[in-house]
Amino acid sequence: MPESARVSNEDWLVRADRFDDETIDLLYADPPFNTGKSQVAASGSYQDAWPSTDAWVDWLRERLEVTIPKLKPTGSMLIHVDWRTSHRVRVLLDELLGEDRFVNHLIWRYGLGGSSPRRFARKHDDILFYSIDPDRYYFEPPMVPATSNRMKGQMKKATDVLDVPTLNNMADERVGYPTQKPLALLELLVGACCPAGGVVFDPCCGSGTTLVAAQRLNRTPIGCDLNPEAVAIARARLQG
Ligand SMILES: C[S@@+](CC[C@H](N)C(=O)[O-])C[C@H]1O[C@@H](n2cnc3c(N)ncnc32)[C@H](O)[C@@H]1O
Secondary structure, eight states: OOTTOEEESOOHHHHHHTSOTTOEEEEEEOOOOOOSEEEEETTEEEEEOOSSHHHHHHHHHHHHHHHGGGEEEEEEEEEEEOTTTHHHHHHHHHHHHOGGGEEEEEEEEOOOSOOBTTBOOOOEEEEEEEESSTTTOOOOOOEEEOOSSTTTTOEEEOOSEEEOOOOOTTOTTOOSOTTOOOHHHHHHHHHHHSOTTOEEEETTOTTTHHHHHHHHTTOEEEEEOSOHHHHHHHHHHHHO
16 A cells, blocks of 8 residues: 555544645545445445434534535535435535535436336436535546447547446455445546545545545545444555
8 A cells, every 4th residue: 555545444524634724636425325224245334324314414514514624725525425315415515615616416327226116216326526616626527438329439528427337246346345336436536536646535435445446546545434344445455
């Protein structure tokens, strides 16, 4: 692991407080979604239940209030949530940063999972992208394969709907941590939203997917997680 890459067993609040002001280029947070149950997989588990949505929003607010001053004026944040809270997080970020700092409501569209006879199948997560300064934030549009017949075989700039397959049970990169995100998604986001050499902070790093993506793209990964199982996995992935 390079000297600068760090992953620790700390609460987001405690870890964020230890940064100097204006030192983070990109905050990517994939917090528990408040599903109301424990998330369990072969190599780890974590609690994902708050007494109410309001309590979850208060938890997030407290952590964002400490983290926002640590972002550089050219920095930005990506908050990865789903249908349960995306509407509340949008309002919270409008309040904490200002509506004019909103950049994108990204949809991560995936295929796997069940369906319901009572509603349209829920097949996407929401990633809210906000900047600190709308005139100065870093962005390098990611290129993805074009799908139209006219542009067949060419690349085009990604839209706000990101088609990245979720990890299936046989995927080589699967490490057995619950709700592990695909490296391809994090490489796309980190490459687009953090300049080369910049600092990426993931305060709920889980298995360390963001940290691995940052390391592979020559950004400096800093992460923490309350769960020692997560930290051990993330550390091993960074060293590997
Ligand atoms: C959705 S998972 C992250 C998954 C990760 N993106 C990955 O690809 O493996 C959320 C993580 O937040 C952690 N967590 C929950 N509360 C936390 C807190 N207060 N501070 C830091 N981490 C926390 C959980 O232990 C869990 O690992």
